[in-house]
Amino acid sequence: xxxxxxxxxxxxxxxxxxxxxxxxxxxxxxxxxxxxxxxxxxxxxxxxxxxxxxxxxxxxxxxxxxxxxxxxxxxxxxxxxxxxxxxxxxxxxxxxxxxxxxxxxxxxxxxxxxxxxxxxxxxxxxxxxxxxxxxxxxxxxxxxxxxxxxxxxxxxxxxxxxxxxxxxxxxxxxxxxxxxxxxxxxxxxxxxxxxxxxxxxxxxxxxxxxxxxxxxxxxxxxxxxxxxxxxxxxxxxxxxxxxxxxxxxxxxxxxxxxxxxxxxxxxxxxxxxxxxxxxxxxxxxxxxxxxxxxxxx
Amino acid sequence: xxxxxxxxxxxxxxxxxxxxxxxxxxxxxxxxxxxxxxxxxxxxxxxxxxxxxxxxxxxxxxxxxxxxxxxxxxxxxxxxxxxxxxxxxxxxxxxxxxxxxxxxxxxxxxxxxxxxxxxxxxxxxxxxxxxxxxxxxxxxxxxxxxxxxxxxxxxxxxxxxxxxxxxxxxxxxxxxxxxxxxxxxxxxxxxxxxxxxxxxxxxxxxxxxxxxxxxxxxxxxxxxxxxxxxxxxxxxxxxxxxxxxxxxxxxxxxxxxxxxxxxxxxxxxxxxxxxxxxxxxxxxxxxxxxxxxxxxx
DNA sequence: ACTCATTGATCGAAAAAAACGATTATATGG
DNA sequence: CCATATAATCGTTTTTTTCGATCAATGAGT
Numbered sequence: 001x002x003x004x005x006x007x008x009x010x011x012x013x014x015x016x017x018x019x020x021x022x023x024x025x026x027x028x029x030x031x032x033x034x035x036x037x038x039x040x041x042x043x044x045x046x047x048x049x050x051x052x053x054x055x056x057x058x059x060x061x062x063x064x065x066x067x068x069x070x071x072x073x074x075x076x077x078x079x080x081x082x083x084x085x086x087x088x089x090x091x092x093x094x095x096x097x098x099x100x101x102x103x104x105x106x107x108x109x110x111x112x113x114x115x116x117x118x119x120x121x122x123x124x125x126x127x128x129x130x131x132x133x134x135x136x137x138x139x140x141x142x143x144x145x146x147x148x149x150x151x152x153x154x155x156x157x158x159x160x161x162x163x164x165x166x167x168x169x170x171x172x173x174x175x176x177x178x179x180x181x182x183x184x185x186x187x188x189x190x191x192x193x194x195x196x197x198x199x200x201x202x203x204x205x206x207x208x209x210x211x212x213x214x215x216x217x218x219x220x221x222x223x224x225x226x227x228x229x230x231x232x233x234x235x236x237x238x239x240x241x242x243x244x245x246x247x248x249x250x251x252x253x254x255x256x257x258x259x260x261x262x263x264x265x266x267x268x269x270x271x272x273x274x275x276x277x278x279x280x281x282x283x284x285x286x287x288x289x290x291x292x293x294x295x296x297x
Numbered sequence: 298x299x300x301x302x303x304x305x306x307x308x309x310x311x312x313x314x315x316x317x318x319x320x321x322x323x324x325x326x327x328x329x330x331x332x333x334x335x336x337x338x339x340x341x342x343x344x345x346x347x348x349x350x351x352x353x354x355x356x357x358x359x360x361x362x363x364x365x366x367x368x369x370x371x372x373x374x375x376x377x378x379x380x381x382x383x384x385x386x387x388x389x390x391x392x393x394x395x396x397x398x399x400x401x402x403x404x405x406x407x408x409x410x411x412x413x414x415x416x417x418x419x420x421x422x423x424x425x426x427x428x429x430x431x432x433x434x435x436x437x438x439x440x441x442x443x444x445x446x447x448x449x450x451x452x453x454x455x456x457x458x459x460x461x462x463x464x465x466x467x468x469x470x471x472x473x474x475x476x477x478x479x480x481x482x483x484x485x486x487x488x489x490x491x492x493x494x495x496x497x498x499x500x501x502x503x504x505x506x507x508x509x510x511x512x513x514x515x516x517x518x519x520x521x522x523x524x525x526x527x528x529x530x531x532x533x534x535x536x537x538x539x540x541x542x543x544x545x546x547x548x549x550x551x552x553x554x555x556x557x558x559x560x561x562x563x564x565x566x567x568x569x570x571x572x573x574x575x576x577x578x579x580x581x582x583x584x585x586x587x588x589x590x591x592x593x594x
Numbered sequence: 595a596c597t598c599a600t601t602g603a604t605c606g607a608a609a610a611a612a613a614c615g616a617t618t619a620t621a622t623g624g
Numbered sequence: 625c626c627a628t629a630t631a632a633t634c635g636t637t638t639t640t641t642t643c644g645a646t647c648a649a650t651g652a653g654t
Binding site for chain 1 (some may be wrong): 600601602603604605
Binding site for chain 1 (some may be wrong): 366376384452574
């Protein structure tokens with residue numbers, strides 16, 4: 001019978017591709033790890049790791065097994081934490097990922113609210129792109145994440161929190177931004193500034209433009225919403241920013257004007273996600289409700 | 298650290314609610330299982346099983362842990378089989394579930410085709426209702442299943458195979474069944490015979506009737522498609538049967554007539570499903586392609 | 595060519611874990 | 625009060641795991 005320990009050895013080895021380092025990481029000697037892996041290969045009846053004296057690399061089967069092993073180990077970790085969680089909900093360290101186009105606007109309110117209501121909870125925030133957050137979530141390096149949909153979330157657990165409509169921001173006095181609710185005309189999409197590749201908000205903005213634009217105005221791309229707004233202020237063009245950013249004062253500058261878009265308003269959906277096997281299912285629900293109750297702005 | 302053996306003990310105990318029986322099922326003595334469970338409770342730091350001298354029952358936490366343990370053990374089983382599978386695809390025992398409204402029509406063709414192409418593959422067929430197949434699939438008691446959508450398949454892996462339109466069957470000479478393509482009129486839905494509760498085809502038929510009917514004609518319900526057709530022949534009313542059943546001769550009786558329905562034709566989607574972690578991912582694709590290549594009829 | 599450092603495999607001994615069998619304690623039903 | 629059934633416990637045996645030391649192969653540097 002395969003054991004979790006053997007699977008742990010395999011996964012660690014797959015990460016380091018070096019028996020000695022992997023053994024250190026597992027706090028055992030190299031001989032122990034070597035024997036454990038041999039044992040695993042014997043019970044499975046297949047070669048998982050190609051090793052000549054100099055190089056270690058995984059066979060295709062070995063990679064597949066290692067991938068499965070990761071999921072199993074993450075589920076086992078979750079199982080262990082369930083027991084601890086059951087005795088003290090909303091406590092301990094919660095590792096939360098947040099995308100950069102949400103973090104600066106949602107976190108300030110949320111964190112102070114959390115600190116007040118659940119003083120025993122310690123949040124470890126990681127700000128990163130959606131794709132990286134999903135990977136870390138599945139690898140068990142994060143407990144939950146705040147992201148924006150649409151985005152392919154695979155088999156993860158997804159809870160929609162609220163709609164976040166997109167607003168258009170430009171310089172005060174722009175003729176195209178006079179209306180109370182702005183239509184996105186081709187003239188506007190031509191001047192649309194976008195975030196750089198990787199930000200989901202870039203795709204959401206492109207979709208809102210009806211795919212009318214596929215490149216950022218003047219070929220210049222912004223690395224964050226803050227720089228994007230500053231570029232708009234400098235006259236590079238116009239931009240689409242989420243309502244939560246507008247409400248939290250990102251476009252407060254006297255030189256700028258922000259307007260909602262004409263119905264049906266393009267919007268992204270803010271969602272909380274987690275592994276299906278997460279140990280913090282009740283915390284997940286609690287946190288989701290808390291964010292919904294105290295929206296940003 | 299939790300071990301798979303301990304989790305196996307817990308799951309078995311959760312099934313039997315008796316230490317002695319569970320120990321037998323695990324091929325160990327009662328003292329071993331008792332110690333293993335105590336060990337698990339100690340490492341988790343929580344009571345999982347309530348036991349007085351007479352009764353054993355799971356705590357809520359224990360049930361949750363057991364549920365997670367089942368998933369982990371199934372994933373571990375899959376992992377072990379991946380290694381075996383990798384060396385000999387389409388061989389060994391494949392446990393396939395099929396719903397009763399597919400099995401009689403699809404299996405005859407499929408089985409002979411499979412036997413010819415993959416003689417090393419031995420199929421263990423289980424005919425059961427969708428809901429039971431899904432449960433067994435998740436518990437690792439089945440490898441794949443053939444079902445009809447729409448149906449909530451949770452996180453399972455789903456591959457759509459083909460559309461199976463619904464035909465209407467009635468007695469020869471029925472005025473309402475003269476047309477080449479029949480419209481489902483209220484007059485027809487009033488006389489519609491349904492399968493008993495639990496068959497997904499019942500729901501699909503109800504949906505095809507535009508929810509116009511919610512009870513079977515005359516309050517009589519059929520226990521299988523065969524009995525349903527016989528009841529139609531006896532004059533109890535009309536029925537909706539899948540095209541694959543018609544094509545395979547279920548409605549061949551000279552007293553009966555079967556007609557397709559007017560477009561857009563109501564249809565169910567035949568699908569092959571499996572656990573996402575299944576060891577037979579290549580077999581899954583192979584089997585799906587094979588069924589699509591050799592449709593019933 | 596010759597060292598030297600690195601790496602993974604292997605072996606025997608020691609330590610740890612798991613399993614067993616027997617026994618005990620505590621209920622339940624007759 | 626006795627027979628039965630059940631889970632916990634204890635001491636012993638068996639199996640598994642780990643360690644430390646050593647070996648064999650390889651590549652780098654001299």
